[in-house]
Amino acid sequence: MAMDLKEGDILELKKAHPCGGNTFEIVRTGMDFRMKCLTCGTQIWISRVKLEKRIKKVTRT
Numbered sequence: 001m002a003m004d005l006k007e008g009d010i011l012e013l014k015k016a017h018p019c020g021g022n023t024f025e026i027v028r029t030g031m032d033f034r035m036k037c038l039t040c041g042t043q044i045w046i047s048r049v050k051l052e053k054r055i056k057k058v059t060r061t
């Protein structure tokens, strides 16, 4: 079953971004997710399946 993830959620991932940060904000949901690295501001695309495997913690504000 798919995880409940919404735009605006802050995710802590197991794998860090090349900049060293591991917290990301969900910008867009779907088959592929658009995520913003909160450390360097870069936006990336990642598939839902791949993303769900990397999530350590979800924070909803």
Ligand SMILES: [Zn+2]
Binding pocket: 017, 018, 019, 020, 021, 037, 038, 039, 040, 041, 042
């Ligand atoms: Zn980054």
